[in-house]
Amino acid sequence: MAYDVIVVGAGPGGSAYAKIAAEEGLNVLLIERGRYPGEKNTSGSTIWGNVAREIIPDFPADAPIERVVDGYRMFWVPEPGPDWSEFSGAARDKSFVDPLDVYRNEFDQWWADQAVQAGAELKTSTKVVNVLREDTKIIGVLTEKGEKIEGQITIGADGVNSIIARMSGLRAKWPATENALCIKYDWVMDEKTITDRWGSGMEDGVLIEVYWGATIGGNAGYFWIFPNRNSVSLGLGSLMSDYVKYGYNTHWYMANAINHPLVKPKLKGGKIREIHAHAIPLTDPLMGYMNYTYGDGVMVVGDAAGMVCAIDGAGWYGAVKAGKLAAKISVKAIETGDTSADTLARYQKKWSEGDIGKTLRIGKDLEIWLTHDVGINELAKMVTAFNSRAMSHPFDFSVIQQTIPNLDKIMGILRPARFGILPFLELFGSLVGGR
Numbered sequence: 275m276a277y278d279v280i281v282v283g284a285g286p287g288g289s290a291y292a293k294i295a296a297e298e299g300l301n302v303l304l305i306e307r308g309r310y311p312g313e314k315n316t317s318g319s320t321i322w323g324n325v326a327r328e329i330i331p332d333f334p335a336d337a338p339i340e341r342v343v344d345g346y347r348m349f350w351v352p353e354p355g356p357d358w359s360e361f362s363g364a365a366r367d368k369s370f371v372d373p374l375d376v377y378r379n380e381f382d383q384w385w386a387d388q389a390v391q392a393g394a395e396l397k398t399s400t401k402v403v404n405v406l407r408e409d410t411k412i413i414g415v416l417t418e419k420g421e422k423i424e425g426q427i428t429i430g431a432d433g434v435n436s437i438i439a440r441m442s443g444l445r446a447k448w449p450a451t452e453n454a455l456c457i458k459y460d461w462v463m464d465e466k467t468i469t470d471r472w473g474s475g476m477e478d479g480v481l482i483e484v485y486w487g488a489t490i491g492g493n494a495g496y497f498w499i500f501p502n503r504n505s506v507s508l509g510l511g512s513l514m515s516d517y518v519k520y521g522y523n524t525h526w527y528m529a530n531a532i533n534h535p536l537v538k539p540k541l542k543g544g545k546i547r548e549i550h551a552h553a554i555p556l557t558d559p560l561m562g563y564m565n566y567t568y569g570d571g572v573m574v575v576g577d578a579a580g581m582v583c584a585i586d587g588a589g590w591y592g593a594v595k596a597g598k599l600a601a602k603i604s605v606k607a608i609e610t611g612d613t614s615a616d617t618l619a620r621y622q623k624k625w626s627e628g629d630i631g632k633t634l635r636i637g638k639d640l641e642i643w644l645t646h647d648v649g650i651n652e653l654a655k656m657v658t659a660f661n662s663r664a665m666s667h668p669f670d671f672s673v674i675q676q677t678i679p680n681l682d683k684i685m686g687i688l689r690p691a692r693f694g695i696l697p698f699l700e701l702f703g704s705l706v707g708g709r
């Protein structure tokens with residue numbers, strides 16, 4: 275075969291995979307449909323330095339980082355009524371949570387370049403349209419130009435609409451209940467104004483902002499402001515099924531958000547430079563939407579496998595961690611000459627039992643319970659009532675993150691009641707909300 279591994283997609287997951295696999299001595303081809311990695315990519319902006327260091331030990335060294343994130347401000351804005359409440363928090367333990375803001379168009383080029391420097395071959399402007407098969411085994415890919423490229427293992431790191439996942443028969447398109455549509459404005463402002471408005475006052479960094487409330491952030495999602503160096507990333511997103519259910523579209527929500535009295539003054543003096551729209555899977559893939567993230571000669575990572583936390587929409591760390599894990603498993607498989615589904619099954623066992631699986635399960639539980647069973651508006655009312663009574667001190671974000679593994683155990687007990695928890699939450703809401 276021409277290559278040990280063919281990686282489709284030079285995004286966070288594909289480039290992380292390619293770097294680790296090339297460092298371990300595999301012959302890696304990294305294929306990207308864009309003219310350069312990042313050309314087609316978007317995100318809110320936030321990545322995790324502690325996860326990046328699992329791939330590049332001296333990160334961020336010369337990485338194109340826009341801003342260091344010192345913490346967050348979370349606003350709860352119930353409608354109707356003038357009440358709102360705020361939680362703030364800091365990322366204190368940077369070895370555990372080290373958020374950074376990046377501009378993906380630039381950052382993804384640099385990230386893919388790390389794989390190239392490790393020895394991977396990058397082939398851009400090349401769209402993969404199908405897989406090649408020998409009986410049940412995937413033995414490579416077919417490109418739009420008709421090239422057939424063979425490899426012992428094929429990695430689908432090709433995002434939410436993954437050709438590799440679908441053509442390998444691992445999943446169908448994500449249904450509307452598991453797929454969100456996000457809109458993002460890149461809002462240009464000068465560097466000093468951004469520092470003045472979002473600077474944390476603690477270190478050099480900024481505070482990112484998240485707004486929950488039916489009008490400001492959508493009936494089932496949230497509105498964000500993530501400051502970059504010379505622009506701020508503004509955006510929101512909800513499940514496609516929720517746009518149909520509530521009868522509004524992304525532009526309606528976005529117009530409400532940027533004109534909201536809490537937001538408008540902060541954006542004064544800026545203007546739109548770019549508008550991006552992109553889908554994002556918000557699912558727990560093993561809940562029945564995708565039984566296998568591997569097959570004979572194939573594995574899928576990141577958005578292709580639905581590895582985004584459904585409650586906050588963060589998928590960068592899932593893609594990168596899965597890329598690293600799949601690379602380690604590929605090295606062993608190629609060493610032993612066994613790239614069968616039985617061998618690659620270890621990949622799914624490891625990610626589903628580890629951090630990625632826990633985050634996906636908790637994220638989907640919270641999304642179903644909080645944004646659907648209770649509803650964003652009711653939730654915002656509850657939090658506002660609760661906040662004014664008991665919660666005036668800030669959370670340490672890293673402590674919350676460290677609690678996730680234990681939370682998975684507790685929620686595992688409640689999980690069978692996933693669709694029957696509403697009456698209990700309503701009772702809780704009426705108690706804390708005094709309604």
Ligand SMILES: Cc1cc2nc3c(=O)[nH]c(=O)nc-3n(C[C@H](O)[C@H](O)[C@H](O)COP(=O)(O)OP(=O)(O)OC[C@H]3O[C@@H](n4cnc5c(N)ncnc54)[C@H](O)[C@@H]3O)c2cc1C
Pocket residue numbers: 282283284285286287288305306307308311312314315316317318319320321400401402403431432433434436437456457458509552553554575576577578581582587588589590591593
């Ligand atoms: C608006 C928005 C905001 C977000 N904000 C955040 C955030 O702040 N923090 C966070 O952690 N996550 C965020 N996410 C989610 C995050 O962007 C994704 O989870 C993450 O990018 C997934 O990485 P990936 O490598 O799996 O896929 P992608 O980043 O989608 O990369 C896939 C790559 O494959 C290429 N490709 C696709 N199809 C083909 C093909 N057929 N042939 C060749 N190449 C192909 C694409 O061009 C792309 O380079 C956001 C998502 C959206 C839409």
